[in-house]
Amino acid sequence: MKEKILVVDDDKNIRKLVEVYLKNEGYLVDKAKDGKEALDLIKEKEYDLIILDIMMPKLDGVATCIEIREEYTMPIIFLSAKGEEIDKIEGLTVGADDYITKPFSSMELIARVKAQLRRYKKFNNKSTNKNIIEIEDLIINTDTHEVTVRGDKVKLTPKEFDILECLAQNKGIVFSVEKLYERVWKEKFAVSDTSIVVHITNLRQKIELDPKSPQYIKTVWGVGYKI
Numbered sequence: 001m002k003e004k005i006l007v008v009d010d011d012k013n014i015r016k017l018v019e020v021y022l023k024n025e026g027y028l029v030d031k032a033k034d035g036k037e038a039l040d041l042i043k044e045k046e047y048d049l050i051i052l053d054i055m056m057p058k059l060d061g062v063a064t065c066i067e068i069r070e071e072y073t074m075p076i077i078f079l080s081a082k083g084e085e086i087d088k089i090e091g092l093t094v095g096a097d098d099y100i101t102k103p104f105s106s107m108e109l110i111a112r113v114k115a116q117l118r119r120y121k122k123f124n125n126k127s128t129n130k131n132i133i134e135i136e137d138l139i140i141n142t143d144t145h146e147v148t149v150r151g152d153k154v155k156l157t158p159k160e161f162d163i164l165e166c167l168a169q170n171k172g173i174v175f176s177v178e179k180l181y182e183r184v185w186k187e188k189f190a191v192s193d194t195s196i197v198v199h200i201t202n203l204r205q206k207i208e209l210d211p212k213s214p215q216y217i218k219t220v221w222g223v224g225y226k227i
Contacts, residue, residue, distance in 0.1 A: 003117055004028040004046065008038040008064070009053035009079060014102070018051060018079075021106045022113070035059030039067055047074055049117055051109075052096070054080040062094050069095035075116035079104075133168045135227060138207060138216055140168055149207045159184065160203050163196070167217065167227040176224040200225060 005027050007018045015031045022029050030045065032038040036059045038052070050068065054061035065076055075097040092099065097119075098112050133140040137150045145161050147154045156164065162184045167175065177196045178189040185195075204211035218226050 002026060002028050003048040004030065005113070006030050006032060006038060006041060006047045006050045008032045008035065008050065008056070008061070010034055010056045011053070014053070014079070018109065021109055024106075025110055025113075027113075035061065035064030035067075038064055042068065042072065048120070049075045049077070049113060051077050051079060051113075054078055062090065065094050065096055073120075075120050077112055077116060133165070135168060135171065135216065138168070140165060147207070150209075154206050156203070156206065157199075159195075160199055160206070163199050164203055164207075164217075167225065171227050174220045174224050174226045180225065196225075 005022055007015050007022070007029060008031075009015045009018070010033055012033070015033070019029045019031060030041055030047070032041055034056045035052075038050070039059070041047075042050075052061045052065060056064075059067075061078060061080070065078075068076065076095060077098045077100060078096045079100055079102060081102045097116050100109060100112060131141060131143040133142065139148045141147075142165055145156075145158075147156055147161065147164065163180065166180065166183050175183070181189040181193065181196050200217060201211075204214050204217055207216055208214045216227055220226060
């Protein structure tokens with residue numbers, strides 16, 4: 001699938017020039033004339049990278065970058081006529097991944113775009129699918145409710161899946177039996193209920209190499225369970 005890039009600049013000629021450079025390399029391109037228009041587009045569509053001018057009306061590049069970083073992780077390359085070191089530092093500090101000073105060549109722009117896309121893909125396994133949870137050899141697809149361990153599919157009951165997903169989505173956080181029960185069953189926990197203990201035992205039988213020495217679902221004695 002072709003990567004989609006959003007070009008944000010208040011200069012129409014710059015927007016068009018960058019679009020031509022990118023389309024010649026096979027990228028899909030959308031354009032926005034200011035930060036506000038860019039944020040609206042980002043909410044509607046998925047982008048693999050954003051090229052963002054700093055000096056713009058309505059909402060400048062720095063403010064736009066800060067808002068983007070509140071929710072999104074795609075690479076951001078700043079464009080600016082400013083070349084001072086302090087401006088580069090500010091751009092990188094607020095969340096940009098790279099910085100290009102105008103004027104720039106097509107070769108420089110494309111090289112930086114390709115480098116950022118390679119880096120992003122490398123450190124974001126399973127592309128940009130937010131519905132995949134990967135913990136070592138354990139892979140959970142929250143869309144299809146499929147679980148694989150060490151490359152083998154594991155068949156879980158709905159409640160087993162819900163418990164595993166809850167723990168995996170909150171990796172490192174310890175859940176008491178009561179808290180885990182109320183999160184999964186969405187009802188008040190009864191002290192005598194052993195459902196969680198039974199389901200955890202069954203889960204370990206299915207996903208652990210050695211259920212007595214679990215790799216994934218750990219017991220924190222006197223507290224609860226965690227991944």
